[in-house]
Amino acid sequence: MAHRRVKNIDYDDDEVDDYDQEEYGQEGEGEELSPEDQEQMRQGTIKVREALGSDYQASDKVIQDALWNYYYDVGKSVSYIKNAVKPATPKKAKAKVETRFDKAASSAEDSAYGSPACIYHESDSSYQLAPRISFPFPIPPANQRDTATTRDFFYDVPWLHVPHQRLGHLSLVPQIPKGGLLGGSGKSSKLAALAAARRKKEEDKKTTSPSVENQSPDRAISLLDRLGKKDALPIRGSDSPSKTAPPEGRKISLRPKPAPVEAKEPSPSIEEQEEASPVESYPIANIKADPSTFAEAMLGLSRGDFSPSPQQSRNTNRRSSIKVHDFSISNAFSGPSPDDVVLTAQAKVSKNSESPAPSNPVSRQPSPPRKNRNINVLEEYERSDQKNAASFVVIGHVDHGKSTLMGRLLYDLKVVDQRSIDKLRREADNIGKSSFALAWVMDETSEERARGVTVDFATNYFETNKTRFTILDAPGHQDFIPNMIAGASQADFAVLVIDASTNSFESGLRGQTKEHALLVRSMGVQQLIIVINKMDNVCWSQQRFDEISQQMSNFLTSAGFQSKNITFVPCAGLTGENVVTPIKQETAPWYHGSCLVEVLDSMNASQRAISSPLRLTISDVFRGGTNNALSLTGRIDSGSLQAGEQIIVMPSGERASIRSLEADNNPAEWAVAGQIVTLHITDMDPVHLRTGDIVCSASSPIQNLTSFTAKILAFEHVMPMFLDVHRGPLHVPGKVTKLLGTLDKATGEVVKKKPRVVPPGAAARVEIEMEAPVPLEKGVRVVLRAEGQTVAAGLVE
Numbered sequence: 161m162a163h164r165r166v167k168n169i170d171y172d173d174d175e176v177d178d179y180d181q182e183e184y185g186q187e188g189e190g191e192e193l194s195p196e197d198q199e200q201m202r203q204g205t206i207k208v209r210e211a212l213g214s215d216y217q218a219s220d221k222v223i224q225d226a227l228w229n230y231y232y233d234v235g236k237s238v239s240y241i242k243n244a245v246k247p248a249t250p251k252k253a254k255a256k257v258e259t260r261f262d263k264a265a266s267s268a269e270d271s272a273y274g275s276p277a278c279i280y281h282e283s284d285s286s287y288q289l290a291p292r293i294s295f296p297f298p299i300p301p302a303n304q305r306d307t308a309t310t311r312d313f314f315y316d317v318p319w320l321h322v323p324h325q326r327l328g329h330l331s332l333v334p335q336i337p338k339g340g341l342l343g344g345s346g347k348s349s350k351l352a353a354l355a356a357a358r359r360k361k362e363e364d365k366k367t368t369s370p371s372v373e374n375q376s377p378d379r380a381i382s383l384l385d386r387l388g389k390k391d392a393l394p395i396r397g398s399d400s401p402s403k404t405a406p407p408e409g410r411k412i413s414l415r416p417k418p419a420p421v422e423a424k425e426p427s428p429s430i431e432e433q434e435e436a437s438p439v440e441s442y443p444i445a446n447i448k449a450d451p452s453t454f455a456e457a458m459l460g461l462s463r464g465d466f467s468p469s470p471q472q473s474r475n476t477n478r479r480s481s482i483k484v485h486d487f488s489i490s491n492a493f494s495g496p497s498p499d500d501v502v503l504t505a506q507a508k509v510s511k512n513s514e515s516p517a518p519s520n521p522v523s524r525q526p527s528p529p530r531k532n533r534n535i536n537v538l539e540e541y542e543r544s545d546q547k548n549a550a551s552f553v554v555i556g557h558v559d560h561g562k563s564t565l566m567g568r569l570l571y572d573l574k575v576v577d578q579r580s581i582d583k584l585r586r587e588a589d590n591i592g593k594s595s596f597a598l599a600w601v602m603d604e605t606s607e608e609r610a611r612g613v614t615v616d617f618a619t620n621y622f623e624t625n626k627t628r629f630t631i632l633d634a635p636g637h638q639d640f641i642p643n644m645i646a647g648a649s650q651a652d653f654a655v656l657v658i659d660a661s662t663n664s665f666e667s668g669l670r671g672q673t674k675e676h677a678l679l680v681r682s683m684g685v686q687q688l689i690i691v692i693n694k695m696d697n698v699c700w701s702q703q704r705f706d707e708i709s710q711q712m713s714n715f716l717t718s719a720g721f722q723s724k725n726i727t728f729v730p731c732a733g734l735t736g737e738n739v740v741t742p743i744k745q746e747t748a749p750w751y752h753g754s755c756l757v758e759v760l761d762s763m764n765a766s767q768r769a770i771s772s773p774l775r776l777t778i779s780d781v782f783r784g785g786t787n788n789a790l791s792l793t794g795r796i797d798s799g800s801l802q803a804g805e806q807i808i809v810m811p812s813g814e815r816a817s818i819r820s821l822e823a824d825n826n827p828a829e830w831a832v833a834g835q836i837v838t839l840h841i842t843d844m845d846p847v848h849l850r851t852g853d854i855v856c857s858a859s860s861p862i863q864n865l866t867s868f869t870a871k872i873l874a875f876e877h878v879m880p881m882f883l884d885v886h887r888g889p890l891h892v893p894g895k896v897t898k899l900l901g902t903l904d905k906a907t908g909e910v911v912k913k914k915p916r917v918v919p920p921g922a923a924a925r926v927e928i929e930m931e932a933p934v935p936l937e938k939g940v941r942v943v944l945r946a947e948g949q950t951v952a953a954g955l956v957e
């Protein structure tokens with residue numbers, strides 16, 4: 161199960177405003193295409209035409225505009241044109257299948273033009289279809305019917321002398337409510353049945369001891385009784401010795417009473433009786449409501465003044481039970497309510513069947529907190545033969561092939577099966593992005609797939625004989641650097657992907673290739689695998705590989721990476737060469753190194769701060785199903801945890817306990833630093849949890865700070881300024897308040913006190929204030945960004 165995180169991406173207003181539409185447009189106007197652009201445009205146009213096929217006919221201009229707008233991206237251009245241009249051969253309209261509505265409409269039309277009339281035979285109360293009327297003139301065809309006059313239709317009805325065959329007979333179908341709430345099947349519900357049984361029980365009780373109510377029946381009720389007596393009395397008569405007595409109390413049931421208990425035949429159930437009772441046998445009831453107590457008081461009415469009018473009596477051929485409130489009942493709530501009756505019945509049923517009654521998941525109580533077994537996690541960890549766990553972040557400039565490479569790795573390692581890949585291929589083909597099928601293994605959201613760029617970092621897992629790996633595939637686009645930082649904050653090492661194609665490496669250097677490398681370094685990543693990708697585009701040229709390796713080595717060593725910690729691997733993610741299977745000698749005779757998966761396996765496991773206090777950075781909060789009300793995912797930065805343990809979440813300071821957990825995607829009892837875990841927790845309201853919060857052991861929580869001093873490495877000019885402080889996935893607005901001094905990068909000694917500005921590349925000690933408290937402590941790494949640019953990275957002192 162791969163947990164996917166997709167957060168709202170807040171664009172800073174400034175970032176959005178940066179693009180002044182007018183200036184942007186004017187800048188490009190009238191510019192000539194460079195020969196390079198012209199060549200790309202020519203090749204692109206051919207490819208787009210091929211992809212569009214004969215179905216879509218777009219002019220060269222449309223294609224070239226699309227290519228220009230999408231930076232010669234053929235896939236994006238094709239899908240844009242497919243949306244914008246209608247296919248040349250429109251799909252044939254399907255023959256319309258006649259629907260039920262059409263049939264009903266045509267039969268209504270038929271009936272309006274001479275359908276057989278319905279004749280009622282009084283003798284046997286039956287209906288019969290009258291023979292079709294034959295008109296002396298042909299009925300006009302359907303399309304001309306509206307020209308037929310009324311006179312034509314009534315040709316045989318002179319002066320209201322309607323011939324026999326055209327006589328109709330109207331009869332009203334009695335409107336009988338079928339029972340049940342708002343109609344329904346006619347069968348009474350269990351609730352109704354239980355309520356009726358309860359009523360009957362009460363009635364039986366009352367017939368043996370006549371109540372006060374019986375002694376003062378009001379006139380309306382007695383009238384109803386009298387009206388109902390004709391049919392109801394014979395049935396009641398067999399009921400009990402008090403059968404001739406007026407009906408008890410104010411409850412008037414117009415239904416026939418159930419068969420007597422003493423009857424030899426087993427008495428039918430209430431439902432059966434209801435079904436069996438002929439409708440006609442019901443007495444006419446008065447449905448006019450009694451005046452309320454308030455009305456009685458206001459108008460001086462008494463219930464005796466109320467009696468049904470003949471009109472009302474006529475319209476009351478319905479099964480109903482009229483209940484009149486009696487406010488004199490002092491113990492109205494003394495008996496069980498209908499709900500109580502149902503609940504008691506349910507409880508009985510569940511007891512008898514010994515199977516728990518199906519519980520409503522909404523009202524399900526979360527299971528009680530788990531007991532802490534106080535496992536000695538450090539001992540357990542040392543004893544366990546667990547594989548190494550390592551997580552790596554995949555970084556690099558946009559479109560250099562990160563997701564495709566990871567998709568290929570998972571596919572070749574059989575983590576993703578052929579069927580899934582085929583399905584992705586078909587889906588990608590459908591929108592003209594067939595080359596992205598492998599990337600879609602990682603890029604799961606529709607937004608990412610439609611745009612062809614990764615937006616948030618995605619997590620996936622695989623294992624080799626030695627190590628269980630977690631992949632954190634970061635977005636390459638500069639707009640999503642905060643998401644890349646969030647991914648990098650969980651990584652042990654990084655895989656930097658570089659597109660070897662002509663010009664791509666160079667444009668990446670100016671873009672995110674360098675920025676990402678600097679960021680991961682400043683976040684504590686020391687080991688780096690440089691994948692020189694898309695080698696198929698440069699015919700596996702050794703010269704190109706050497707050129708890129710040389711340039712990157714120089715840059716990375718100057719950025720603080722040790723050359724022994726950098727490994728270069730040539731790959732082609734799309735075709736899979738040198739990813740899981742080593743490259744063939746005939747393809748790249750000059751390469752004698754390992755393939756990517758072997759290099760991954762050879763990475764040294766980072767030192768884990770297992771015995772330090774627990775610190776886990778939350779990367780996602782979600783509802784983990786009905787059993788797990790609240791779950792969170794994150795990497796344990798230090799310490800360990802176990803099921804049943806009490807935790808505290810900072811900055812909110814709220815406590816919770818761990819009900820169960822998964823470590824590296826498997827159920828576990830405990831987990832240690834370096835592992836990415838999912839905790840299912842209890843006793844906490846989700847409002848207290850946010851991505852980026854820190855889970856700590858309840859005994860040693862981290863502090864919340866609103867200001868701190870940090871040793872920073874400047875990427876841009878740093879001066880007292882407003883910026884955003886990023887701590888993993890969490891970021892808050894803040895400002896640099898003081899520049900305390902510039903530092904010697906090697907020794908850390910102060911070179912200059914209180915400088916006015918820290919130039920790019922220099923190290924400095926600065927004071928920072930934040931608008932909101934952030935859980936921070938000595939040694940935590942932060943990234944400082946302003947206006948969409950990474951300004952500096954630092955270490956809290």
Ligand SMILES: Nc1nc2c(ncn2[C@@H]2O[C@H](COP(=O)(O)OP(=O)(O)OP(=O)(O)O)[C@@H](O)[C@H]2O)c(=O)[nH]1
Nearest residue numbers: 558559560561562563564595613614636732733734
């Ligand atoms: N020729 C060739 N094309 C490749 C290779 N790897 C990736 N591509 C293509 O490069 C394009 C971008 O690939 P992605 O995997 O989406 O790139 P990315 O770096 O993950 O992009 P973002 O995550 O959006 O930064 C796709 O069209 C891929 O088919 C490769 O080895 N050779």
